[in-house]
Each structure stands twice: as structure tokens, then as C-alpha cells.
Amino acid sequence: MKELQYIVSSMGGIACLLPSNETKTxxxxxxxxxxxxHARAAQFRDQLERNLAGELSDDDFRPLRLQNGWYIQRxxxxxxxxxxxxxxxxxxxxxxxxxxxxxxxxFLHFTTRQNAQFNxxxxxxxxxxxxxxxxADMHGIQTSGNCIRNITxxxxxxxxxxxxxxxxxxxxxxxxxxxxxxxxxxxxRKFKIAVSGAVEDRAAIGWHDIGLQLVxxxxxxxxxxxxxxxxxxxxxxxxxxxxxxxxxxQILVYIEAIVRVYNRFGRRDNAYKARIKILVxxxxxxxxxxxxxxxxxxxxxxxxxxAHIIPQAEFDRVAAFFTRPAKVHPAIGGFDPHRTGxxxxxxxxxxxxxVHAHQVEGYRAVTLSLKRPGLPPGDVTSxxxxxxxxxxxxxxxxxxxVSHDQNLVLPWVREADLxxxxxxxxxxxxxxxxxxxxxxxxxxxxxxxxxxxxxxSIPIAAAITEQFDDLxxxxxxxxxxxxxxxxxxxxxxxxxxxxGILGIDKDGAEWYQVSVGGSDGSTLSGASVxxxxxxxxxxxxxxxxxxxxxxxxxxxxxxxNERFVDTARRIGVAPFRAAADLVRRETAVxx
Amino acid sequence: MKFIDRSTxxxxxxxxxxxxxxxxxxxxxxxxxxxVRDNWPADVPVGVLLPNTADAExxxxxxxxxxxxxxxxxxxxxxxxxxxxHALRARLRYAGEIRATGDVVVDMMPLLQRxxxxxxxxxxxxRQSSAERALxxxxxxxxxxxxxxxxxxxxxxxx
Numbered sequence: 131m132k133e134l135q136y137i138v139s140s141m142g143g144i145a146c147l148l149p150s151n152e153t154k155t156x157x158x159x160x161x162x163x164x165x166x167x168h169a170r171a172a173q174f175r176d177q178l179e180r181n182l183a184g185e186l187s188d189d190d191f192r193p194l195r196l197q198n199g200w201y202i203q204r205x206x207x208x209x210x211x212x213x214x215x216x217x218x219x220x221x222x223x224x225x226x227x228x229x230x231x232x233x234x235x236x237f238l239h240f241t242t243r244q245n246a247q248f249n250x251x252x253x254x255x256x257x258x259x260x261x262x263x264x265x266a267d268m269h270g271i272q273t274s275g276n277c278i279r280n281i282t283x284x285x286x287x288x289x290x291x292x293x294x295x296x297x298x299x300x301x302x303x304x305x306x307x308x309x310x311x312x313x314x315x316x317x318x319r320k321f322k323i324a325v326s327g328a329v330e331d332r333a334a335i336g337w338h339d340i341g342l343q344l345v346x347x348x349x350x351x352x353x354x355x356x357x358x359x360x361x362x363x364x365x366x367x368x369x370x371x372x373x374x375x376x377x378x379x380q381i382l383v384y385i386e387a388i389v390r391v392y393n394r395f396g397r398r399d400n401a402y403k404a405r406i407k408i409l410v411x412x413x414x415x416x417x418x419x420x421x422x423x424x425x426x427x428x429x430x431x432x433x434x435x436x437a438h439i440i441p442q443a444e445f446d447r448v449a450a451f452f453t454r455p456a457k458v459h460p461a462i463g464g465f466d467p468h469r470t471g472x473x474x475x476x477x478x479x480x481x482x483x484x485v486h487a488h489q490v491e492g493y494r495a496v497t498l499s500l501k502r503p504g505l506p507p508g509d510v511t512s513x514x515x516x517x518x519x520x521x522x523x524x525x526x527x528x529x530x531x532v533s534h535d536q537n538l539v540l541p542w543v544r545e546a547d548l549x550x551x552x553x554x555x556x557x558x559x560x561x562x563x564x565x566x567x568x569x570x571x572x573x574x575x576x577x578x579x580x581x582x583x584x585x586x587s588i589p590i591a592a593a594i595t596e597q598f599d600d601l602x603x604x605x606x607x608x609x610x611x612x613x614x615x616x617x618x619x620x621x622x623x624x625x626x627x628x629x630g631i632l633g634i635d636k637d638g639a640e641w642y643q644v645s646v647g648g649s650d651g652s653t654l655s656g657a658s659v660x661x662x663x664x665x666x667x668x669x670x671x672x673x674x675x676x677x678x679x680x681x682x683x684x685x686x687x688x689x690x691n692e693r694f695v696d697t698a699r700r701i702g703v704a705p706f707r708a709a710a711d712l713v714r715r716e717t718a719v720x721x
Numbered sequence: 722m723k724f725i726d727r728s729t730x731x732x733x734x735x736x737x738x739x740x741x742x743x744x745x746x747x748x749x750x751x752x753x754x755x756x757v758r759d760n761w762p763a764d765v766p767v768g769v770l771l772p773n774t775a776d777a778e779x780x781x782x783x784x785x786x787x788x789x790x791x792x793x794x795x796x797x798x799x800x801x802x803x804x805x806x807h808a809l810r811a812r813l814r815y816a817g818e819i820r821a822t823g824d825v826v827v828d829m830m831p832l833l834q835r836x837x838x839x840x841x842x843x844x845x846x847x848r849q850s851s852a853e854r855a856l857x858x859x860x861x862x863x864x865x866x867x868x869x870x871x872x873x874x875x876x877x878x879x880x
């Protein structure tokens with residue numbers, strides 16, 4: 131079956147029809163991949179049927195459904211769909227839209243780990259939904275559970291001007307290696323790997339169980355700097371350096387060594403102390419010595435140890451999927467938004483905030499903002515998914531990315547198409563020019579939907595969005611990362627927010643702990659560090675006022691053009707705390 | 722995969738307190754094996770029950786006279802014994818029986834098999850027919866190598 135893809139040139143307004151398989155911008159499933167996903171779907175159907183028939187108890191079914199992405203939540207199961215390293219085709223997005231329409235209430239939520247979640251699919255229909263997703267090469271394998279999760283990376287992988295090495299082929303090789311790895315399916319706790327290949331770390335690698343930084347040595351050879359033991363949760367810790375340079379082809383063996391040491395020695399007596407970060411912190415250098423010893427033994431003694439050293443031919447096979455698309459032709463001459471007369475201010479603002487530099491001259495990456503009034507951060511409707519898929523086909527070679535910040539990105543937009551993309555984005559509700567600003571907040575679904583959450587995040591996000599609806603004021607405030615989690619599981623990465631909000635439960639009521647000065651490790655935010663809590667938690671009604679107080683304090687104390695996080699580092703927590711305390715009503719006594 | 726029938730299985734697990742005299746089909750907890758190993762006749766095959774916290778490599782010198790290593794799953798989601806099975810097969814080249822015991826359930830079958838376990842004592846109430854079916858969902862094989870198929874998919878294709 132040949133699908134057709136429309137490539138519309140806004141320059142000449144000429145539409146031409148091309149088969150989509152001529153445009154290869156991302157990994158294409160092989161027959162093996164496809165058979166594998168269908169086999170997994172059949173295995174899950176068998177498990178589900180045994181559960182529904184009473185043969186498999188709910189308790190025993192739980193870890194199995196989790197490893198296929200199925201949680202039981204407040205209203206219905208939540209299912210998490212893997213989007214490997216955040217790359218999504220228009221065809222896949224359309225299939226997600228179809229599943230949202232036919233099985234859900236017409237919504238999809240994107241997560242900080244570049245995955246997608248449905249909140250309303252009834253469990254008895256789970257296997258049917260998975261079959262539909264499998265048609266578009268999608269699944270929920272290892273999107274939850276105590277196993278190696280979806281590998282995440284830089285949203286601008288393969289297109290970033292500051293890229294040293296394209297991380298995507300390595301991500302794909304790691305995806306394949308980690309998928310149904312039999313020894314590491316039941317680790318002490320979840321295990322997350324992030325890879326960055328650029329100067330700027332846009333993947334928060336220091337906050338992952340394993341963070342991989344692609345580097346080149348003096349000879350120009352590619353290798354990995356490996357960090358181990360980062361993580362959020364109750365004990366936020368930054369990954370420690372395990373090796374400064376590991377030749378790229380040994381990465382599977384090295385990760386096998388790390389995960390085996392963790393599987394054997396990680397704590398299993400207390401879920402809050404079970405992540406690898408606790409083992410690394412408690413063992414210190416002994417942990418890294420154990421990893422080195424295990425690595426040596428795999429290569430010296432194990433049957434099959436050497437077999438996992440990646441051959442150049444295999445790397446080349448995978449890397450071929452990620453070569454620059456043939457249709458991408460650099461366009462010299464620069465981009466002038468005023469070429470046809472003075473451009474409207476909203477367009478210029480959108481260019482400034484939502485449009486990003488590109489490796490290829492004449493191209494840009496465009497963020498479709500999923501942060502706007504009326505919808506929770508990171509949510510899209512079925513109609514918006516269809517619109518985004520159409521935009522991807524017209525303007526981005528059929529490819530999209532899911533960002534760590536819960537937005538969608540069109541990675542292959544020609545500068546000549548920017549005006550048309552802006553209009554299309556406005557029509558679909560994606561054009562809020564707020565990327566990197568206060569209202570471009572990261573948030574988990576929170577207590578409205580998630581059974582784990584202590585507190586709701588959607589109403590807080592909505593209140594803040596409403597309160598800071600003046601675009602001039604927002605732009606004046608500049609870059610601010612606001613991150614919000616409904617519980618200590620930290621799905622909303624509150625530790626890394628310049629402003630962090632954490633929902634906590636006290637005597638069955640919702641309370642919110644607020645922190646200031648956290649960093650995800652990006653250049654803008656500084657070295658990875660968790661934010662500092664500004665005192666006892668606040669009542670839900672107080673939170674918007676607290677955020678206002680923090681912003682007002684920033685405005686008063688700000689040096690010229692200073693960013694919020696820099697002001698916070700310079701003046702410390704005390705002034706923010708004092709201002710926030712003035713907002714307390716319900717919690718006045720506690721303060 | 723061999724499914725152990727409790728009623729016909731000859732292996733006798735001795736409690737920690739009982740001092741084992743050399744006899745066939747004795748399954749000794751690791752601590753007890755360590756106490757009697759020096760006096761155990763070389764021609765009497767023995768079974769050793771390995772707690773999942775033990776280092777399988779500590780058994781290396783004894784493996785030629787161990788006919789059965791029983792691994793323990795105190796809870797089926799505790800995955801430590803998979804690493805022990807891997808060490809016994811891939812690193813120590815152990816060729817005797819590796820038996821999964823304890824909280825062993827149907828859906829562990831493919832993982833156990835791929836880590837080198839070749840016999841299971843299913844938890845009471847688990848259906849053998851379901852366990853056999855659980856072994857058959859991936860006829861095309863897997864991406865990464867394992868104990869049975871040491872080469873990952875990319876190495877198999879080149880060969």
C-alpha cells in the first residue's frame with residue numbers, strides 16, 4: 131500500500147504528490163520489528179484474557195500490564211505509549227488520534243520522557259487498542275514497571291547546530307538491546323537512560339539512572355561519557371561520572387555491567403531507596419569498581435560477551451535511517467520576515483520564541499506549543515493531532531518530535547514556509563509564543579487522573595496560565611522553567627524547575643511545596659541541582675499568589691536583563707520565602 | 722523447560738538444621754553445602770539451593786560435582802536470580818540443571834529460559850499449559866543475545 135504525502139511549496143504554491151517512503155527521516159521498522167511488536171501484543175492479550183478469566187490474579191497481572199504501559203488509575207486505566215527517543219511520524223500521530231477518538235475521550239497527553247498517555251481506555255479494550263497501535267509500529271513496551279524504560283534524547287537530535295554527534299542511531303541500538311532483555315526485566319526499581327550528543331544538554335542526562343554524553347576524543351573518535359545514579363524522587367541526586375570516555379562500540383557491554391551490579395545489589399526492601407542512585411551514593415567508589423570488574427569479566431569470560439560489541443556494519447545499518455533526508459536542500463540567502471512588507475508583531479514574537487536554529491541553512495525547527503489556556507500542559511485533542519500530522523506532512527517531511535518540555539516540534543521546516551506554518555499553528559491552537567516562558571510549564575496529569583498523585587496539578591496550571599496571560603509581561607520576565615509534580619514520583623520534574631511545585635498530602639488535603647533555583651543541567655539553568663524549598667507547604671488556593679509573589683520579588687531584585695534563575699542564585703531563597711509567606715492565609719499558623 | 726512434579730521429584734530439600742549425610746538427591750542450602758563440601762564424596766551428585774543474595778561465582782570450583790542448582794524467587798518480581806542463572810551458564814559454563822523455585826509463575830517462563838534456567842517448580846495453582854504457551858510467543862527470536870542464543874540479532878544476521 132502506497133501512502134501519499136503532500137509536499138506543498140509555499141514559494142510557488144505548487145503541490146506535488148510523493149510516496150511517503152521516499153522521505154526517510156527516522157527509523158523505519160523492519161519485518162522483525164513489526165513481528166516482534168505483534169508478538170508482544172499477542173502475549174499481552176493472553177495475559178489480559180487470563181486475568182479477565184480469573185486465572186491470573188490482579189496482583190500478579192499488575193507488573194505484567196505495567197511493562198506494557200497499563201496503569202489502573204482513578205477513572206480508568208492510563209496507558210503509556212512509547213515514542214522512542216521522541217521521534218514520531220505523521221502516520222503514527224494520526225493513529226494516536228484514531229485511538230483517542232475510538233477508545234478514549236479524544237485526548238492525548240505528552241510526557242517529560244517523550245512518551246504519550248491515554249487516560250480513558252477501558253482495560254477490557256486494552257488489547258484491541260494495542261493492536262491498532264501496532265499497525266503504526268507503536269506499543270507500550272517497558273513504558274512502566276521496574277525495567278529499562280524508553281530511551282530519551284535531545285528533541286533537536288540530528289538538526290541542532292551545536293550537535294557533536296547525532297545520538298539517534300545509538301538510541302535505536304540501545305532501544306533494541308533493552309527491549310525484553312530477559313535478565314533485567316525485574317530490577318529493584320525503574321531504570322531510565324538519556325542520551326545527549328550536543329554541546330547543550332537538552333536531555334537532562336544528569337538526572338537519569340544512566341546519562342550518556344556523546345563526545346569525540348583527540349583523534350575525532352566517538353565515545354561516551356557515562357554518568358550513573360542521577361534521579362529525582364524523595365532523594366534528588368545528580369549522576370556521578372563513571373567513565374570520561376568509553377569507545378562507542380562497547381556501550382552495550384558497559385551498560386550490561388552497570389545494570390547487572392544494580393540488579394544484584396540494589397535495595398529491594400524499600401521502594402523509596404531502590405533506585406540505582408541510592409546504591410551509587412551508599413557505595414561510592416566501590417560501586418564503580420564493581421562495574422569495572424563486571425565489565426572486564428563480561429569481555430574476558432562470558433559466552434556472548436564480545437558478541438555485544440557493536441560492529442561498524444550494524445552501526446552503519448542503523449545510522450542509515452538517520453542520514454539527512456535527500457529532500458533537504460540548504461537554501462542560502464538568509465531569512466527576512468519582512469520580505470513582503472513589515473511582518474506583524476505576533477509573527478515576530480512567535481519567530482523569537484517558538485522557532486529554533488537548525489543545522490541546515492534555510493531550515494528551522496518549530497515548536498508547536500501545547501501550553502495554552504483551556505487545556506492541561508502537554509495535552510492535545512484528536513483534532514489537534516490531525517492538524518499537527520497535516521502540518522508535519524506539508525512542512526516537515528512527515529516527522530514530528532515530542533519534547534522533554536511536553537511540546538511537539540516540527541524538525542524540518544523551511545524558512546520560506548515559516549509564515550504559512552505560523553498561520554497553520556494559529557488555526558490549530560499551537561501558536562502561543564511562550565516557549566521557555568513561565569506558562570510553558572512542565573506538569574504531570576496530577577490528582578485529577580493519576581492514582582499515585584497526592585494533589586492535583588491541572589487546576590494549578592490553569593490558574594497560573596490564566597494569571598499570567600499578558601504576553602508582554604511574560605516576555606519581559608524572560609526564560610523561566612516552572613515544573614510541577616503531583617507527587618514525589620516527580621513526573622513533572624519539580625526538582626529541576628527554576629520554580630518547582632510539588633503536590634503533597636497532609637491529612638487527606640492537598641498541599642503544595644514550592645522550591646526555587648533548580649536546574650535541569652542546561653546552559654541557561656546552570657549545573658544540575660535540585661531547587662530549594664521555600665518553607666512549609668501552601669494551600670491550593672494560595673499557590674497562584676505565591677507564584678505571583680516570587681515573580682514580583684524577581685522584578686524588584688532583578689538586575690538588567692537578568693534571568694529568574696540567575697537572580698534566584700544571586701539573592702538566595704530568603705527574599706522569595708519572605709514574599710511568599712505574606713501570601714499565606716490557611717497556612718499562616720504553620721509559617 | 723522441564724516442569725517439576727512435586728509428587729515424583731526425587732530431590733529432597735534438607736532443612737538448615739539437619740546435618741546432611743552423603744546420599745543421592747540431597748538438595749542442600751548453600752550454607753550447609755559449605756559446611757559439608759570437604760567431606761562430600763566426589764561420586765555422589767548433590768544439589769545446592771542458592772539464596773538470591775549469594776554470589777553464584779563462589780560456587781565455581783564445586784560446579785563439576787553439583788548436579789542441580791536451585792535458584793530462589795522469594796517474590797516473583799524479585800529478579801536477582803536471573804543474574805545468578807546468567808552467571809552460572811554464560812560465565813561459569815555450568816551444564817547441570819538450574820531449577821527455579823519459590824514464587825515461580827507462568828509469565829516468568831520466557832525470561833527464565835533465556836537466562837539459562839531449564840527446570841521450574843511452579844507455584845501451587847499455576848497452570849502448566851499456560852506456562853508452556855508462554856514460552857511460544859516469540860518464534861522470531863529477540864534483539865539481544867541471551868544464554869541460549871548468545872549472539873544478538875545483528876550478529877546472527879551477519880553470520
